[in-house]
Amino acid sequence: MRDTLRWAYALNQWNIRMDVFVRHEDQRRALKTLSALGFDHIELAAGTGRWDNLGRPEVIEINHGSPDGFLAFLRSCSVNGVSSMFWDPGQPVEEEGWAFRSTRNRADHAAIVESAKPFVDFLAAIGAEQLVARPAGSAWMQPPLGRDDIAAIGDVWNSVGKVAAAAGVGLALHYDCLSAVHTADELRRLLDTTDPELVGLALDTAELTIGGIDPVAFYEERHGRVTHVHLKDTRYADTGEEYRMPGAETTMLRGGAGRRIERWFFELGTEGGLVDVKAFVGALRRHGYPGWVVVESDHGGNPAELAMLNSWYLQHELSVARP
Amino acid sequence: MTADRLAQRSETPQRRIKWSYMDHWRSNGPAGPVDQWHSHRTMSSFLKQIKAVGFDAIDTFDFRLWQMYGDYGGPAKYQEMVQDHGLERIVNIFHAADYDLRDYAPHVPETHENILEDFRVTMGHWSSIELDNIIVMPATLYYDMEPVTEDKLKISAELWNRVGEITAGHGVKLTCHHEFFCGIQSEPDIEVFYSYTDPRYVSLFVDTAQHCIASVDPVALYRRHAHRVSGFHFKDTRNVATGDDHRHRPDSEIMAPTTGKWFYEMGTPHGLVDFEAMMTAVRDNDYRGWISVEHDKANKDGGDYSESTAVARWYAVNVLEKIYR
Numbered sequence: 001m002r003d004t005l006r007w008a009y010a011l012n013q014w015n016i017r018m019d020v021f022v023r024h025e026d027q028r029r030a031l032k033t034l035s036a037l038g039f040d041h042i043e044l045a046a047g048t049g050r051w052d053n054l055g056r057p058e059v060i061e062i063n064h065g066s067p068d069g070f071l072a073f074l075r076s077c078s079v080n081g082v083s084s085m086f087w088d089p090g091q092p093v094e095e096e097g098w099a100f101r102s103t104r105n106r107a108d109h110a111a112i113v114e115s116a117k118p119f120v121d122f123l124a125a126i127g128a129e130q131l132v133a134r135p136a137g138s139a140w141m142q143p144p145l146g147r148d149d150i151a152a153i154g155d156v157w158n159s160v161g162k163v164a165a166a167a168g169v170g171l172a173l174h175y176d177c178l179s180a181v182h183t184a185d186e187l188r189r190l191l192d193t194t195d196p197e198l199v200g201l202a203l204d205t206a207e208l209t210i211g212g213i214d215p216v217a218f219y220e221e222r223h224g225r226v227t228h229v230h231l232k233d234t235r236y237a238d239t240g241e242e243y244r245m246p247g248a249e250t251t252m253l254r255g256g257a258g259r260r261i262e263r264w265f266f267e268l269g270t271e272g273g274l275v276d277v278k279a280f281v282g283a284l285r286r287h288g289y290p291g292w293v294v295v296e297s298d299h300g301g302n303p304a305e306l307a308m309l310n311s312w313y314l315q316h317e318l319s320v321a322r323p
Numbered sequence: 324m325t326a327d328r329l330a331q332r333s334e335t336p337q338r339r340i341k342w343s344y345m346d347h348w349r350s351n352g353p354a355g356p357v358d359q360w361h362s363h364r365t366m367s368s369f370l371k372q373i374k375a376v377g378f379d380a381i382d383t384f385d386f387r388l389w390q391m392y393g394d395y396g397g398p399a400k401y402q403e404m405v406q407d408h409g410l411e412r413i414v415n416i417f418h419a420a421d422y423d424l425r426d427y428a429p430h431v432p433e434t435h436e437n438i439l440e441d442f443r444v445t446m447g448h449w450s451s452i453e454l455d456n457i458i459v460m461p462a463t464l465y466y467d468m469e470p471v472t473e474d475k476l477k478i479s480a481e482l483w484n485r486v487g488e489i490t491a492g493h494g495v496k497l498t499c500h501h502e503f504f505c506g507i508q509s510e511p512d513i514e515v516f517y518s519y520t521d522p523r524y525v526s527l528f529v530d531t532a533q534h535c536i537a538s539v540d541p542v543a544l545y546r547r548h549a550h551r552v553s554g555f556h557f558k559d560t561r562n563v564a565t566g567d568d569h570r571h572r573p574d575s576e577i578m579a580p581t582t583g584k585w586f587y588e589m590g591t592p593h594g595l596v597d598f599e600a601m602m603t604a605v606r607d608n609d610y611r612g613w614i615s616v617e618h619d620k621a622n623k624d625g626g627d628y629s630e631s632t633a634v635a636r637w638y639a640v641n642v643l644e645k646i647y648r
Contacts, residue, residue: 025592033633036376036640078641304630305350305372312375316409322377 001038001314002321005284006292008041008083009034009307010230011054013297018051024063024073027054031077033304037311038322040078043132043294044085046119048093056095057122067125082126083292084228086174087119088134103136104149104180109156116160124167129292130228131164132202133157135173135190136180140248145180153181154193161198172202172228172291177210177264178243178252184213191225200227200291205275206234206265206298211243216279219287229284229293232300233266233273265298267306268313281318340605340648342639343380343414344373345556345617346387348628356622360390370408372629376636381405382415382615385457388448399451414613415456415554416449417500418442422463429461429482430468430475430506442486446493454495455613456553458528459483461499461507461516466570468506473515476507480519487524498526498553503537503564504575510539517548526553530617531596532560532586537569542600549608556617557601557635559587559594576619584623588631589616590638598643606647 001007014030015021021030034042047055053063064070071081089112092098096115101108119131136145136153161171173190175181181190191201203226208215219226242258245251255262268277284293295314297306314320348359348369359369373381388398395401402413420427420441427441428434445457461483462468468475487497499516501508507516517527527548533556534541545552562582564575571578576585589598605614616639621631 029630029634032637033630036633036637078637302351302627302629304627304633305368308372308375308629308633309368312371312408315375316371 001040002323005281005289005320006041006083007039007314007320008043008292008294009037009039009310010043010045010086010294010296010298012043012045012086013299013303013306015045015047015052015054016299018049022051022053028077030303031074031079033307035078037307038315038320039295039311040080040323041083041292042074042079043083043292043296046085046087046091048091048095056093057118058095060122067122071126082123082128083294084128084130084132084172085119085123086132086134087116089115090134090137102142103153103156104142104145106152106155109159112156113159113163116163120164120167120169123169128169130170130172130202131160132172132174132228133160134176134179138178138243138248139180139182140178140244140246142180145186150181150186150189151193154190157199158195161195165198170200170227171198172200174202174204174207174228174230175211175213176204176207177238178248182211182243184218187213187218188222191222196225201225202228202230204230204232204296205277205280206230206232209234209274210236210238210264212237212240216276216283219280219283223283223287223289226289227291229289229291230296231268231277231280231293232296232298233268233270233275233277234264235266235270235272235274236261236264237274263300265296265300267297267300267309268295269309269317277313278317338648339611340644341379341411341613342377342636343382343613343615344378344632345382345417345615346384347617347619347621349622350628360387360394363394366404367408370405370410372632374409376633377640378410378616378636380411380414380613382417383413385416385418385445385449397451398449402452413452413454415458415615416454417458418445420459422467424463424467428463428467429479430463432478435482435485438482439485439489442489446490446495449495450493456496456498456526456528457490458498458500458554459486460502460505462505464572464574465504465506465508466572471506471509471512476512476515477519479507480516480525483525484521487521491524496526496553497524498528500528500530500556501533501537502530502576503533504569504571504579508533508537508539508569510544513539513544517551522551526551528552528554528556530556530558531598531601532556532558535560535595536562536564536585538563542597542604545601546604546608549604549610552610554612555614557589557598557614558617558619559589559591559596559598560585561587561591561593561595563595584620584626586617586619586621588618588621588635588638590634590642598638599646602643602646
C-alpha cells in the first residue's frame with residue numbers, strides 16, 4: 001500500500017483449526033490474495049504442533065530451511081516480509097509440555113521470558129518489528145486483579161521487552177475484550193507500570209470497543225505508547241459483564257450463551273460498525289504514527305472476501321493507494 | 324463526475340490492456356449460497372471486491388436486463404452503481420440465448436428471422452450504455468447441430484454476418500465465443516465458419532479454457548485470427564474433453580461424465596493454458612483493449628470465487644503484465 005501509514009494484514013483468519021491452512025499451496029493462495037490487494041507484509045500468529053506450520057519458529061524453519069528460506073517463500077508470492085507476530089504466553093503449547101502459565105504469577109515469569117526468546121530471535125532474523133503479546137489471561141479464568149497483580153504483570157513484560165529490545169524487536173501488549181486487564185483504568189495502570197522504552201501498546205480498535213473503551217479517545221490519550229495497531233470493526237459491545245461468563249471464548253465470542261452473538265468482528269465499513277475507523281486513522285496520521293497498521297478479519301467470515309472488502313475500504317474510504 | 328473518476332479516466336489511456344471481470348460469482352450469506360444479484364448489498368460487496376483487487380470494469384449477461392430494470396432502474400442506472408464503486412463501466416454483454424431447433428438455431432434458416440428480430444430488440448435494450456461487444460455462442464449445442472457440415476457452418480455464418488450488421492449499427496461488435504459443447508468447436512469447423520463470415524461484422528472472442536477443452540490451441544487460434552479478435556476470456560482448465568463429453572444435456576459444462584469442474588483461475592497448478600505464450604501473442608499483435616477474466620463455477624469442489632479472483636489478479640500483475648500491459 002502507498003500511504004504515510006504502513007499497512008499489513010493478519011493471516012489468523014485463514015487458520016481456523018489444526019489441519020487447515022497447512023499445505024504450502026493453501027498458504028500461497030492467501031499470500032497471493034493479500035499481495036493482489038496491495039498488502040506486502042503480514043502478521044503471523046503463534047501456535048503449536050507440527051500442523052501449525054506458521055506458528056512456531058522451529059516449525060517454520062523445518063518447513064522452509066531457515067528464516068531466509070521463509071522470506072523467500074513469502075517473496076515468491078510477492079509478499080515482502082512480516083510486520084509482527086502475535087503470541088499468548090498463557091496459551092499452553094506442546095513444545096513446552098503444555099505448561100499453563102500466568103503473567104500475574106511471578107513464579108512463572110522466568111519461564112515466560114524464556115519462552116519468548118525463540119519468537120524474538122525469529123522475528124529479528126526475518127526483520128519483523130513487533131512481538132505482539134497478550135498481557136494477561138481471560139478474566140473468567142481467574143480472580144479479579146488484586147493490588148499487586150498489575151505490577152507483577154508489568155514486571156514480566158518489562159523483562160520480555162528487555163530481551164526483545166536487545167534483539168532489535170519491539171514488544172507491544174495487545175488489549176483484548178476478554179482479558180483480566182479489562183477496564184480503561186486497568187489498561188492505564190498496566191501501561192504506567194511498564195517501561196515506555198521497552199513496552200508499547202498494540203491497540204485493537206474492535207477489541208477496545210467491545211471492552212467499552214473508545215479507541216479514538218484512548219489513542220489520543222496514550223498515542224505515545226501505541227506501537228502497533230490492529231484495525232477491525234465490531235457491531236457489538238460487551239454489556240458490561242459478558243466477558244466474565246465461564247468459557248467466554250465460546251459462550252460470549254461464539255454465541256454459546258447470553259445474547260448468542262455468533263460473530264463479533266467485522267470488516268471495515270460494515271453496516272452498524274461501532275468503530276469510527278476514519279476518525280481513528282485520521283488520528284494515526286495526525287500524530288505521525290510510525291508503526292504497522294495490521295488489518296485483521298479475525299474469524300469473521302470468508303477470509304479472501306473480507307480481505308477484499310477491507311482493501312476496498314482502505315482504497316476508497318481512507319485514500320490508501322495500491323502499489 | 325467525481326475527481327476520482329476523472330483521475331481514473333486520465334490514467335487508463337496509458338495502459339494498452341485493461342482488465343474486466345465476467346460476472347459469475349457466489350458467496351455465502353444468511354440465505355445460504357447466493358450470487359451477486361441477490362440484493363443491493365451482495366452486489367455492492369461483489370463490486371467492491373472486483374475493484375479492490377484491481378479490475379477496471381465488468382462484463383455481464385443480458386439475461387440480467389430485467390433485473391437491472393427491476394432492482395436498479397435499467398442498464399444505465401445499474402452502470403452508475405458500478406461506477407460508484409470505482410469501476411469504469413460495463414464492457415461486454417454475453418447474449419446467452421436458449422437455442423432451440425424450433426425457433427432459434429443458427430444452422431436452421433427458418434429460425435433466422437426470429438434471431439434477427441431478437442437482436443434488433445436486444446440492441447435497443449442496451450442502447451443507454453456504451454458496449455464494446457455483444458458475445459454469442461455461434462451455434463446450438465453440439466448434439467442439436469451434428470453432423471456438423473460445411474453447409475450448416477455456412478448458413479450459420481451468413482446469419483451472424485446479418486446479426487453483426489445490426490449490432491454494428493449500434494456501435495457494438497458481434498463476437499463469437501466457442502464453448503466446447505457448441506456445434507462449432509473443433510479447429511476445422513471454426514476455420515470453415517470464419518471463412519464464411521465477414522470480418523467487418525463477425526469477430527472472434529477467445530476463451531482460453533473452452534478452446535483447450537476442445538483440443539484447440541488458443542494461442543495458435545489467436546495468432547491466426549488476431550486481426551478479428553475483439554476480446555478474451557482468460558481462464559484455465561485442467562482437462563480436455565474426451566469421448567462424448569461435449570454431447571450432454573442440458574449443458575456439458577455441468578453434465579459431462581468425465582469432469583465435474585472444468586474451470587480454474589489463471590495460474591492454477593496443472594493448468595493446460597499457456598498464458599505466458601498467450602500474452603506474448605497478445606503483445607506481438609499489438610492488441611489494445613480489454614481482457615476479461617472469468618471464473619465460471621469456481622465454487623465447485625470447495626473453490627471460492629473471492630480467492631480465485633484475487634489469485635488470478637495476482638497472476639495478471641506478477642506474470643502477465645510483465646510481458647505486456
